[in-house]
Amino acid sequence: MLEGQFRNPSGCAISAIFDKSGKRFSGDAIISSISVMHERSNGLGGGFACYGIYPEYKDYYAFHIFYDSVQSKRDCEDYLEDLYDIVNLSKIPTRKIKEITDEPLIMRYFVAPLKTKLDSFQLGEEEYVSRSVFHINTHIKGAYIFSSGKNMGIFKAVGYPEDVGRFYMLENYEGYCFTAHGRYPTNTPGWWGGAHPFGLLSLSVVHNGEISSYDANRSAMETYGYKCTLLTDTEVITYIIDYLTRKKGLTFSEAATVMAAPFWQTIERAEKKERERLTYLRNIFASQLVTGPFSILVGFDGGIMALNDRLKLRSLVAAEKGSRVYIASEECAIRKVEPSPDKIIYPKGGEPVIYTLEAQQ
Amino acid sequence: MEISAKNITATDINEFLKTSNETVTLTDVLGERFIACGLKEKTVKIYGTPGNALGAYLDGATVDVFGNGQDAVGDTMNAGAIIIRGSAGDALGYAMRGGEIFVRGDAGYRIGVHMKEYHRKKPVIIIGGTAGSFLGEYMAGGIIIILNLNNSPSPVGNFTGVGMHGGKIFIRGALNATLPPQVKCEKASTDDLDSIKGYLKSFSDIFGLDINSLTDDSFSVLSPDSTNPYKRLYTNN
Numbered sequence: 080m081l082e083g084q085f086r087n088p089s090g091c092a093i094s095a096i097f098d099k100s101g102k103r104f105s106g107d108a109i110i111s112s113i114s115v116m117h118e119r120s121n122g123l124g125g126g127f128a129c130y131g132i133y134p135e136y137k138d139y140y141a142f143h144i145f146y147d148s149v150q151s152k153r154d155c156e157d158y159l160e161d162l163y164d165i166v167n168l169s170k171i172p173t174r175k176i177k178e179i180t181d182e183p184l185i186m187r188y189f190v191a192p193l194k195t196k197l198d199s200f201q202l203g204e205e206e207y208v209s210r211s212v213f214h215i216n217t218h219i220k221g222a223y224i225f226s227s228g229k230n231m232g233i234f235k236a237v238g239y240p241e242d243v244g245r246f247y248m249l250e251n252y253e254g255y256c257f258t259a260h261g262r263y264p265t266n267t268p269g270w271w272g273g274a275h276p277f278g279l280l281s282l283s284v285v286h287n288g289e290i291s292s293y294d295a296n297r298s299a300m301e302t303y304g305y306k307c308t309l310l311t312d313t314e315v316i317t318y319i320i321d322y323l324t325r326k327k328g329l330t331f332s333e334a335a336t337v338m339a340a341p342f343w344q345t346i347e348r349a350e351k352k353e354r355e356r357l358t359y360l361r362n363i364f365a366s367q368l369v370t371g372p373f374s375i376l377v378g379f380d381g382g383i384m385a386l387n388d389r390l391k392l393r394s395l396v397a398a399e400k401g402s403r404v405y406i407a408s409e410e411c412a413i414r415k416v417e418p419s420p421d422k423i424i425y426p427k428g429g430e431p432v433i434y435t436l437e438a439q440q
Numbered sequence: 441m442e443i444s445a446k447n448i449t450a451t452d453i454n455e456f457l458k459t460s461n462e463t464v465t466l467t468d469v470l471g472e473r474f475i476a477c478g479l480k481e482k483t484v485k486i487y488g489t490p491g492n493a494l495g496a497y498l499d500g501a502t503v504d505v506f507g508n509g510q511d512a513v514g515d516t517m518n519a520g521a522i523i524i525r526g527s528a529g530d531a532l533g534y535a536m537r538g539g540e541i542f543v544r545g546d547a548g549y550r551i552g553v554h555m556k557e558y559h560r561k562k563p564v565i566i567i568g569g570t571a572g573s574f575l576g577e578y579m580a581g582g583i584i585i586i587l588n589l590n591n592s593p594s595p596v597g598n599f600t601g602v603g604m605h606g607g608k609i610f611i612r613g614a615l616n617a618t619l620p621p622q623v624k625c626e627k628a629s630t631d632d633l634d635s636i637k638g639y640l641k642s643f644s645d646i647f648g649l650d651i652n653s654l655t656d657d658s659f660s661v662l663s664p665d666s667t668n669p670y671k672r673l674y675t676n677n
């Protein structure tokens with residue numbers, strides 16, 4: 080059975096490094112960090128989201144696409160050419176290693192929407208791009224866009240994360256933010272597309288946990304046009320965040336309050352103004368409340384957010400050293416790359432930890 | 441005897457600890473899990489960041505960490521002592537049934553969850569800083585002491601003692617927390633204070649603190665409210 084045909088609960092490892100000054104650094108460090116938590120994964124999925132890695136193409140959407148066959152590539156490219164100006168296309172460079180096998184064809188395209196098509200579409204560029212990504216992923220057999228942001232890219236595969244990082248030669252990329260994931264799905268053969276991070280436009284999510292509100296969230300998100308093709312909880316979390324921040328204009332902090340809303344009894348004890356704000360968010364966005372254990376790292380253009388479920392049923396630690404920020408499932412993953420942080424932070428359940436580039440503040 | 445944990449597995453570390461007859465100092469520890477699991481009478485000093493479930497099922501050994509602990513320190517420990525000179529993660533002392541845990545800094549969520557006691561087996565957890573939510577959740581016995589030495593406005597998080605039906609939680613200084621209706625909060629009596637004096641003495645000796653600085657202030661003591669039990673909380677049976 081393939082992924083997407085049934086649901087797979089999973090445990091996992093997550094890690095991130097972010098530089099507030101925007102200074103770019105190599106992907107070596109994130110591989111080193113996630114490798115310490117090897118036992119949290121079982122070799123059935125690893126991946127990275129890397130921000131600031133394509134400055135020379137920063138105005139173009141970078142599509143990373145898996146193809147099952149030459150035919151699916153042909154079909155997808157026909158569709159893309161109809162909607163986009165493709166300024167560059169190439170195979171994503173990989174290294175042959177024995178730990179990573181059965182790779183699909185992995186391509187990268189830098190694209191810009193065709194102006195005439197975009198103008199007649201009338202819903203804005205991001206919606207144009209996001210709808211075409213959904214179209215390809217649901218209608219073009221054997222093609223799957225797993226990364227679609229600007230000046231960022233997701234790299235993922237079936238394997239342990241440290242092997243996936245070597246496979247994609249992440250040491251050759253420099254960015255201001257990297258997130259990483261090691262997957263531990265318990266009931267699935269695992270598929271390359273099902274590895275984390277999940278992304279849409281420049282948003283990416285890595286996740287450790289198992290949400291119990293999946294089906295309620297999924298059915299709500301599908302009414303807004305999101306198609307959950309993989310039946311994994313991380314996919315629906317990604318769409319919830321996209322919906323709340325991009326379509327509804329909430330801040331990341333507000334989106335966190337919606338997803339990990341305080342209990343009503345906690346809300347009752349809050350000051351009047353805060354109580355009203357929390358009540359409003361819980362009522363308006365009731366279908367986006369995410370229950371069950373999770374710790375997630377959300378990468379976005381110019382920033383990162385870490386969030387635990389409100390009961391804090393998964394581990395999460397953060398640290399700062401100068402302009403660098405580290406966030407991981409376990410402190411050892413931070414100490415591996417920064418032995419003496421200035422400060423260790425233990426995020427509370429439901430309280431987001433958010434960092435953005437200083438230049439954007 | 442000193443050994444470096446670099447390039448050896450957690451299993452190797454534990455095999456070595458089991459066979460050694462002397463105090464062992466482990467250096468370069470980084471995330472190795474289950475260190476000192478089930479270990480009896482000996483002392484282990486740890487430099488670095490030990491992984492999850494440090495001292496699980498500990499059975500008499502003393503584990504002294506010159507750094508921070510991760511999650512599930514002292515999981516189901518039976519006897520002995522664990523000293524954390526930094527802070528600790530979540531679920532410290534989970535289902536603990538004996539022995540003592542001393543943390544100089546803060547501790548995370550669910551400290552002492554499911555802790556229990558039986559006759560002379562009375563587990564004790566002392567946290568120098570603050571603890572997160574669900575402290576002493578489902579607690580059935582033993583003692584938890586929160587010293588809040590930095591006088592944080594919130595020594596504990598939400599839902600302290602939820603489901604508690606035995607044992608006592610001591611909190612030093614002001615307590616601004618909403619407690620569940622089944623938990624009773626009183627000012628600690630002289631008898632109560634006498635019962636923890638020995639543990640406070642150990643804490644101050646271990647970390648080089650003045651014992652008076654720990655005992656000068658008042659303590660609140662939390663215990664199950666026997667006049668308001670959990671009858672029919674979940675079912676009618």
